[in-house]
Amino acid sequence: MPLINKNNLQILAMSLEDIEAVHNIEQQSHTHPWSKKLFLSNFGKRYFNHVLLADNQVLAYFVASSVAGEVTLMNIAVSPDHQGKGLGGMLLQYLLDFSLANNEQEIWLEVRASNENALSLYHKLGFVEVDRRKGYYPSENGREDALIMCCYLK
Numbered sequence: 001m002p003l004i005n006k007n008n009l010q011i012l013a014m015s016l017e018d019i020e021a022v023h024n025i026e027q028q029s030h031t032h033p034w035s036k037k038l039f040l041s042n043f044g045k046r047y048f049n050h051v052l053l054a055d056n057q058v059l060a061y062f063v064a065s066s067v068a069g070e071v072t073l074m075n076i077a078v079s080p081d082h083q084g085k086g087l088g089g090m091l092l093q094y095l096l097d098f099s100l101a102n103n104e105q106e107i108w109l110e111v112r113a114s115n116e117n118a119l120s121l122y123h124k125l126g127f128v129e130v131d132r133r134k135g136y137y138p139s140e141n142g143r144e145d146a147l148i149m150c151c152y153l154k
Helices: 016-029 036-040 087-101 116-124
Strands: 004-006 009-013 050-054 057-067 070-078 106-112 128-139 142-152
Touching (some): 016 036, 016 050, 016 070, 057 087, 070 087, 106 116, 106 128, 116 142
Parallel strands (some): 070 106
Antiparallel strands (some): 004 009, 009 050, 050 057, 057 070
């Protein structure tokens, strides 16, 4: 997949050297963040993790895996300092293009039911809600539903 370089932005494969910056964004972006150990456990043949950079600074990332033509978007975040600038959409479009180029058939994800910004973006890019997991995510007030979404690529 060709490198994206638009207005000094690049999307590259995530390396182990990116984990510190990725983990810092994770800590700032999620109420129940992944540990560094969890990020490190998501490298290998079936994973394709990417970072979005500006001037060699990580601004956003995603962690995804693929099995038998099915991609699972496991984690995605944009640094709070850079949210609302279209970077999440750019990163997701890259995931869609990358998946199509690799003959994947669909992309699956789970999202908090309350995450209206993410839901809006996912719908805009062709994801549809296929199910709901009641009380899946921990939240400040107990548990929150997860919406299971899919984007069918073929």
